[in-house]
Amino acid sequence: MSTISKATVLSIKEYGSDIREYLLKLDKNYYFEAGSFLLLTLDVRDSYSRWPESRNFSIASAYNKEGTIKLIIRRVGEYTGRIFNELLVGSKCVVKYSFGDFLLPFIDKKSPICCIAGGTGIAPILSFCEQLKSETQSERLHIFYSFKNEEELLGLKILEKTVSNGFLHLFCTRKSMEGTINRRIAWNDIQDEILDCSSSHYYICGGEDFTSYFKDNLINVGAENIYTDEW
């Protein structure tokens, strides 16, 4: 069963006007798998009743004993607008965690892990980075990450610290930017990485069209371990 916990906002980092990285401290801190997601509600309640209106977000950090978690939230509608207005440093919300199947392989500790992320879809991949780094397995990681512009480039420090040279591929779609490719990720980019698709694990996180494009191509070449997280 999931855990319901109050959470306090420790810090907020702005990435342009519509994306924020929240650092929260959980009142109840229990283990969760990297890649999990949670539900966040602004309705702070004490009684156990039907779960109120909430939104789900991938956890952008791995479990730690300090009980802190990172969330990357894009303002896209009324509720996320409320989050931006009401969830300030020091304020509280309630989260329910953890859920999802977008998780690292449990048994296979050797095969490559190839992550393909678009925009805020990098969030669960950042938790993979932390987890694999703590398990000294980050050399397995290959990351393809596309974002609109420099302002919306999330988690660059973690990515650069974690991913081996030549395995981090950054795509800036709306601007020309040093160290990045100025276009969307294409299927050829994944093929050029020359991974054994029958043993590698592919994680795709982004919008529906984005995930289905890569998923379909991977299926066509016989990839067996495909995990998707789409919105």
Add this chain to the structure above:
Amino acid sequence: MDRSKILELVKLYYAEQFAQAEFEPGKTAIPFAGRIFDEEELVNLVDASLDFWLTTGRYAEDFEAKFAEEMQQKSCMLVNSGSSANLLAVSALTSPLLKGNRLKKGDEVITVAAGFPTTVNPIVQNGLIPVFVDVELNTFNVKVSEIEGAISDKTKAIVLAHTLGNPYNLDAVKAITDKYGLYLIEDCCDAVGSTYNGKMVGTFGDIATTSFYPAHHITMGEGGSVLTSNPLLKRIITSLRDWGRDCYCDPGCDNTCGRRFKGKYGDLPLGYDHKYVYSHVGYNLKVTDMQAAIGLAQLKKLPRFIEMRKENFKKLYTGLKKYEEYLILPDATPNSDPSWFGFPFNVRENTKFTRKDLAEYLEANKILTRQLFAGNLTKQPAYMDKEINFRIASSLENTDYIMRNTIFIGVYPGIDDVRMDYIISVFDKFFNNIR
């Protein structure tokens, strides 16, 4: 009305209703097990009932998280009994989500016949074949030297209970499961708190199970749990427990994934409600929050309960050591620290008395006894049925010896020093009479 007032009254009720009766030697029964509780269990029970949430709720949420930590596992799924826990553990290994590693009908699972039936029954219930190997007389656990000889090309798993709290040789068993790529299920129903090489039992295998029936280390009336650190097995077990559904919404929640009407599953139409998509042929084996509420109060007492069981075991062992001429006393498996469920021993086959004589004497003196559950399961009526397929890999000589000669008595925390002294004095009288 203020709920706290009701709960204060519950405390008063506990004090009045459950005051401990004075022990009268020879008149007051000393059971082999029993529930030990105080006002906190009653308060939690009433508190949960006043929530009227009824199904799995806030107490279950707390219990699962805390018990998983206690058992050094990443996840715990509460179920309505230890037997259900075993059913889910074995059924999980047949899940299609395990792809080529799933167990299929006719696959073999190595186990023992000396134990509780519902360790083995789920193997049969899933169309798998139990393969029985013999046990040791002093630990009551599997003879590890016989396991490899029982392995065939159909062997896919080992399912074993830590008998009466005594861990089996996990170094040896784990070496075999690793060598042959077998799953390991640890039935810890009688072994909550037992450790091996300093680690909790249940953490060595793929899945562990526990029971919270009143006779066990902690209780919630009816109850049990399945524990695993493997997230895929957790997903499968939860699905099987909750009707087989694919969705992972908690009770009372909808659309946790945010894609409730967006998916395509099986041959169902696109957008079919994910809440009613079933990826397993499942059960409903959940607990109510009232049960979990009792369990949460019990969990706080668990460390003390474990210590008391260990202390009582030592006292009995010391008190009965002088009768080793007649009794085979239990030995803890090397490298283990058992949280004993009971104190088992074998009556050596002799000309002066039988197990029946001793058991009847103890029972007449109000010391309640039990045999090692099914004895030799293959000789039970249920397993005489020709429709039940199993294989006996080697002689079950010791299993038969246990069937004929084992008794166990209690070490549970309700046995205080006065009761313990009385138990030993009854043994003394018995052996004085036969000499």
